[in-house]
Amino acid sequence: MKKTTIFGIVTIVVFLVVGFFAFSESKIEYSDFQKASENHKTCQVKGNWIKDKEAKFDATTNQFVFYMKDENNSEMKVVLDGARPNNFEMAESVVAKGKVKDGYFHAKEVLTKCPSKYEGKGENLKQSGI
Amino acid sequence: MGSILIQSGFAAAMISMILYLLASTGKEKYLKYGRLFFHLSVAATIASAAYLVYLIISHQFQYTYVWNYSSKSLPVNLLVSTFYAGQEGSFHLWAFFMAVIGVFLLQFLLKRDKSGLPNSQNSGSGKYEPIVMFTFTLIQAFLLFILVLKSPYLYVWESFPKDAAIGFIPEDGRGLNPLLQNFWMTIHPPILFAGFSALAVPFCFAIAALVKNRYSEWMKLALPWTLFAGMILGLGIMLGGYWAYGVLGWGGYWAWDPVENSSLVPWIVIVAAIHTMLAEEKTSGFKKSSLILCIMAFVMVLYSTFLTRSGILGDSSVHSFVDPGQEVYLFLVIFLLLFTLSGIGLIFFRMKSLKTPKTESTDVLSRESALFTGAVVLSAAALVIAVGTSWPIISKGTVDAAFYNKMNLPLAIFIGIINGLSILLAWKHSEEKRFMKSIILPAVLAVAGTIILAVFAVRDVLIAVFVASSLFSLFINSRIAYKIFINNKTKAGAYLAHIGVMLLFLGIIGSSKYSEEVNVSLPLNQPKEALGYTMTYKGSTPFKDMGEEKYHFNVVVEKDGKGFLLQPVMYYSEYSEGILKNPDIANLITKDVYLSPMALEEPKAYSQDDIVTIHKGEEKEVKGMKVKFIDFDRSKFNQESMQEGKDNIMGAELEITSGYEKEKITAEQKISQGETENIPVKLKSNDRYTFYLSNVTVSGETSIELGIVDDQAIKDPEAPEMLVLTASTKPFINLVWGGTVVMVLGFFFSLYSRYKKFDYGKKDSSKIIYNNSHKKNGHHKVQSEKQLK
Numbered sequence: 022m023k024k025t026t027i028f029g030i031v032t033i034v035v036f037l038v039v040g041f042f043a044f045s046e047s048k049i050e051y052s053d054f055q056k057a058s059e060n061h062k063t064c065q066v067k068g069n070w071i072k073d074k075e076a077k078f079d080a081t082t083n084q085f086v087f088y089m090k091d092e093n094n095s096e097m098k099v100v101l102d103g104a105r106p107n108n109f110e111m112a113e114s115v116v117a118k119g120k121v122k123d124g125y126f127h128a129k130e131v132l133t134k135c136p137s138k139y140e141g142k143g144e145n146l147k148q149s150g151i
Numbered sequence: 152m153g154s155i156l157i158q159s160g161f162a163a164a165m166i167s168m169i170l171y172l173l174a175s176t177g178k179e180k181y182l183k184y185g186r187l188f189f190h191l192s193v194a195a196t197i198a199s200a201a202y203l204v205y206l207i208i209s210h211q212f213q214y215t216y217v218w219n220y221s222s223k224s225l226p227v228n229l230l231v232s233t234f235y236a237g238q239e240g241s242f243h244l245w246a247f248f249m250a251v252i253g254v255f256l257l258q259f260l261l262k263r264d265k266s267g268l269p270n271s272q273n274s275g276s277g278k279y280e281p282i283v284m285f286t287f288t289l290i291q292a293f294l295l296f297i298l299v300l301k302s303p304y305l306y307v308w309e310s311f312p313k314d315a316a317i318g319f320i321p322e323d324g325r326g327l328n329p330l331l332q333n334f335w336m337t338i339h340p341p342i343l344f345a346g347f348s349a350l351a352v353p354f355c356f357a358i359a360a361l362v363k364n365r366y367s368e369w370m371k372l373a374l375p376w377t378l379f380a381g382m383i384l385g386l387g388i389m390l391g392g393y394w395a396y397g398v399l400g401w402g403g404y405w406a407w408d409p410v411e412n413s414s415l416v417p418w419i420v421i422v423a424a425i426h427t428m429l430a431e432e433k434t435s436g437f438k439k440s441s442l443i444l445c446i447m448a449f450v451m452v453l454y455s456t457f458l459t460r461s462g463i464l465g466d467s468s469v470h471s472f473v474d475p476g477q478e479v480y481l482f483l484v485i486f487l488l489l490f491t492l493s494g495i496g497l498i499f500f501r502m503k504s505l506k507t508p509k510t511e512s513t514d515v516l517s518r519e520s521a522l523f524t525g526a527v528v529l530s531a532a533a534l535v536i537a538v539g540t541s542w543p544i545i546s547k548g549t550v551d552a553a554f555y556n557k558m559n560l561p562l563a564i565f566i567g568i569i570n571g572l573s574i575l576l577a578w579k580h581s582e583e584k585r586f587m588k589s590i591i592l593p594a595v596l597a598v599a600g601t602i603i604l605a606v607f608a609v610r611d612v613l614i615a616v617f618v619a620s621s622l623f624s625l626f627i628n629s630r631i632a633y634k635i636f637i638n639n640k641t642k643a644g645a646y647l648a649h650i651g652v653m654l655l656f657l658g659i660i661g662s663s664k665y666s667e668e669v670n671v672s673l674p675l676n677q678p679k680e681a682l683g684y685t686m687t688y689k690g691s692t693p694f695k696d697m698g699e700e701k702y703h704f705n706v707v708v709e710k711d712g713k714g715f716l717l718q719p720v721m722y723y724s725e726y727s728e729g730i731l732k733n734p735d736i737a738n739l740i741t742k743d744v745y746l747s748p749m750a751l752e753e754p755k756a757y758s759q760d761d762i763v764t765i766h767k768g769e770e771k772e773v774k775g776m777k778v779k780f781i782d783f784d785r786s787k788f789n790q791e792s793m794q795e796g797k798d799n800i801m802g803a804e805l806e807i808t809s810g811y812e813k814e815k816i817t818a819e820q821k822i823s824q825g826e827t828e829n830i831p832v833k834l835k836s837n838d839r840y841t842f843y844l845s846n847v848t849v850s851g852e853t854s855i856e857l858g859i860v861d862d863q864a865i866k867d868p869e870a871p872e873m874l875v876l877t878a879s880t881k882p883f884i885n886l887v888w889g890g891t892v893v894m895v896l897g898f899f900f901s902l903y904s905r906y907k908k909f910d911y912g913k914k915d916s917s918k919i920i921y922n923n924s925h926k927k928n929g930h931h932k933v934q935s936e937k938q939l940k
Contacts, residue, residue, distance in 0.1 A: 050548035083670035104749035110729045
C-alpha cells in the first residue's frame with residue numbers, strides 16, 4: 022500500500038508541474054495595443070472596430086484587414102487569418118486574439134460581441150409597429 | 152396566465168418541499184400532501200410550457216419573449232425551438248424536464264419504498280422518498296423562482312415602457328438567429344437539458360444517503376439514473392459538436408469553447424461516478440468517492456449554468472449570452488453555493504461513518520483499484536477543463552485551446568490503458584501470472600496496429616502511444632463484448648460503451664491531428680489543385696430557404712476521375728445584418744472533405760495600373776489628361792452617421808483638362824458597413840474615361856487615389872469572380888460519430904440490463920453475487936419487460 026501511495030503522490034506532483042507549465046504557456050491575458058506592441062506576447066485586446074476605415078478581405082493572402090480602437094482609444098491595424106467574422110457588422114465590440122507583428126496586430130481569432138443579437142431593444146419595437 | 156402558472160408552480164414546489172421535509176422527520180401523514188403538491192407543481196410547470204408553446208405558435212407578439220425570438224416566417228418545428236432560444240425559455244425547458252423526470256422519479260421511489268429494499272428496515276426512516284423528493288423539489292423551486300424573476304411572460308410594454316404603449320402588439324417578431332435555424336440545433340438543447348435534469352437524481356440520492364447516514368442502498372437506486380444521465384448528456388454534447396461541424400463551419404466539432412466545456416465537465420464527472428459506483432457495488436468500498444462524484448456532477452451542472460448564464464464569461468465565448476441582470480446573477484450565485492456547500496458539508500459531517508472498514512487491504516491488481524484509478528484520471532481531466540474554463544474569472548485572460556489538448560492527451564492515454572487492464576483484472580484479487588498472460592495478445596495487436604499506422608502517417612510519439620492505448624482497450628473490449636453479445640446482448644453494454652469511446656478517441660486523433668487545411672481561391676471555371684483534389688468553382692445558384700435568398704456556391708471536387716459536387720452556402724442575413732456562411736461536406740468512407748466558404752471576390756472595375764495618387768491642389772498628367780484634385784466634397788458626409796456605420800458618401804472634386812475642354816466632376820465613394828463602393832463617373836465631354844475614387848487619405852497629407860480606366864484600351868479578358876474557401880480533410884471523422892453512437896448504445900444496454908437486474912435483485916433480495924469473472928452473463932435472463940414500464 023505504501024508503494025502505491027508514493028506512486029500516487031509522484032504522479033500527482035508530475036501532473037501538477039506539467040499542468041503548471043502547459044498553463045503558463047497557453048495563458049492569454051487581456052491587454053491593450055500599447056502593451057501588446059511592447060512585449061509582443063499573444064494576448065487579447067478588446068475594443069471597437071473603426072467603421073470609417075476600411076475593413077476588407079484580401080483574397081491573395083486570405084486575410085481580413087480592419088482597424089480597431091482599444092479601450093484606451095489607441096488605434097491599430099488588425100490582420101485576421103481568415104474571413105470576415107460572423108456578425109462583424111453589428112458587433113458592438115470585438116475581441117481580437119493574437120500578437121503584434123511589424124506594427125500591426127496579427128489576430129488568430131476575432132470574437133464579436135453583439136448583445137442585440139439576443140435581445141431586442143425598444144427601438145426595434147418601433148420599427149415593427151403597426 | 153403564464154405568470155400565474157409559473158408562480159403557482161413555484162408555490163406548490165415550495166409547499167411540497169416543506170411537506171417532504173416534515174415527512175422526513177418521521178411524520179408520515181405529510182407524505183400524501185407532499186406528493187399532491189409535487190404533482191400540482193409538475194402540472195403547473197408542464198401547463199406553463201405548453202402555454203408558452205401555444206403563445207409562440209399563435210404569434211402573440213405582445214409578449215416580449217415571443218417577439219424577441221420568433222417570427223411569422225418560421226416553420227412549425229423552428230417555431231417550437233424558439234421556446235429555448237433565450238435565457239428565460241431555456242430555464243423553462245430545464246424546469247420542464249425536471250417536472251417530467253420528477254414524475255418518473257416519484258413512481259420509482261414509491262415502488263422501491265413499498266416493496267422495501269434488500270436489508271432495509273421498513274420504518275419511516277428507511278424510506279428514500281422524503282429526502283430525495285425534498286432535495287428534488289428544492290432544485291425545482293430554485294429553477295421556477297428564476298422564471299418568476301425573469302419571466303418569459305412579460306408584455307412588450309412592460310419590457311419597454313418608454314417605447315411601447317399598453318396594449319401595443321408588434322406586427323411581426325424579430326425572428327430566430329439564423330445560426331439556430333437548423334435541425335441539430337432544435338434537438339440539441341432539449342437533450343442537453345434532459346441530461347442536466349437527470350443529473351439531479353443521483354445528487355438527490357447521494358444527499359439522502361448522507362442525511363440518513365446509510366450507504367448500503369443509495370447507489371443501487373441511483374445507478375440507473377446515473378447511467379441514463381450519462382447516456383443523454385453524452386449524446387447531447389456530441390450533437391452540439393455535430394452542429395458546430397456541419398452548420399457553423401467551425402471546421403471541427405470541438406473548440407474547447409466555455410459552453411461546450413461546461414457541459415463536458417459534468418459528463419466526465421458522472422462517468423467517473425458510474426465507475427466508482429460499480430466498484431462500490433462489488434466491494435462495498437469507495438463510498439466516499441461515489442458520493443463525492445455524484446454530488447460534484449450536479450454541482451458542476453450548476454456551476455456551468457452560472458458560468459454560461461451569468462454573463463461572466465461574456466468575452467470569451469461564441470455563445471455570448473447577455474448579462475441577465477443583477478438579481479438573477481445573485482440568485483444564481485446563491486443557487487450554486489447552497490447546493491455546493493450543503494453537499495460538501497454533508498460529506499465532511501459524515502466523514503467518520505464513511506470510512507471503509509479496513510478488513511483487507513485492497514489489492515493493486517484488482518478491478519476495483521483499476522476502476523478507482525480510472526475515476527481519478529477522469530476527475531483530473533474534469534479538473535483541468537474546469538480550471539481552464541474558469542480562468543477568465545480568476546484572472547483577466549483566457550486559456551488557449553492548446554492547453555486542453557496538451558493536458559488531456561496523457562490523461563486519455565491513461566484512460567485507454569487503465570480501461571483495457573481493468574477488464575482483464577478480476578474483482579478483489581487477480582492472479583499475477585494469468586493476468587500478465589492475458590495482456591500479451593491485445594498488447595501485441597495494439598503495437599502491431601500502431602506500427603502499421605506509423606508507417607503511413609503517425610509520426611508523433613505521444614500520438615502513437617495514444618493510438619496504441621486506444622487500440623489496446625479496443626481489442627480487449629471487443630473480444631469480451633463479442634463473447635457476451637452472443638449470449639445476451641444487453642449484458643455487453645459496458646464493453647460496447649468502451650468500444651465506442653475508443654473508436655471516438657481514434658476518430659479524434661485522425662480528424663484533428665491529421666486534418667489538412669488550406670485556403671484556396673478559385674476563379675470561376677478554372678480548376679485548381681488543393682489537398683490532392685482538383686477543385687473547380689462553377690458559379691453560384693440562388694435558392695430560397697426560410698424566407699431568405701441564399702446562394703449555393705457550386706464546387707466540383709475531383710480525384711482519379713471521380714468527382715462530386717459540394718455546395719457551401721453564403722447569404723446576407725437581414726437578422727444578423729451580415730454575411731452568413733454554411734460549409735458543405737463530402738462524407739467519404741475514410742474521411743470528410745470539408746469546404747468552408749470565406750468570401751466571394753467580385754472583379755474590380757479597375758486594375759492596380761490604373762491608379763494614381765494626387766495630393767490636394769496638385770495636378771497630374773494621366774493618360775493624356777490633366778487631372779487636378781481640388782478639394783473633398785463633404786456635402787453628403789456626416790461624421791455621426793459614419794460612426795454608426797450607416798451609409799455615407801465621400802466625394803472628391805476634380806478638375807479635368809482633356810484636350811481643350813476643362814470640366815469639373817465629383818468622384819464619389821460610398822461607404823456602408825465598412826465596405827466601400829466606388830461610384831463610377833464619366834466626363835460629359837468625353838466618355839472614353841471612367842473615374843473611380845478608390846482611396847482617401849485625410850490625416851496628415853491630404854490625398855486621394857483615383858482609378859482612371861480607359862474604356863478603349865485593350866483589356867484583359869475580364870477578370871472572373873473568385874470564390875475563396877478554406878478546404879480541409881478530416882480523416883476518419885466517421886469514427887467520431889460512429890464511436891458516439893456505439894457509446895450511447897452501450898449506455899443504453901447497460902441501463903436496460905440494470906433495470907432488469909433491479910427487479911431480479913428485489914425478488915431475490917439479499918443475495919449478493921460475487922463473481923470472480925467479468926464473463927458473467929445469462930444470469931438474469933428471465934425477466935419480464937413489463938416491470939420496466
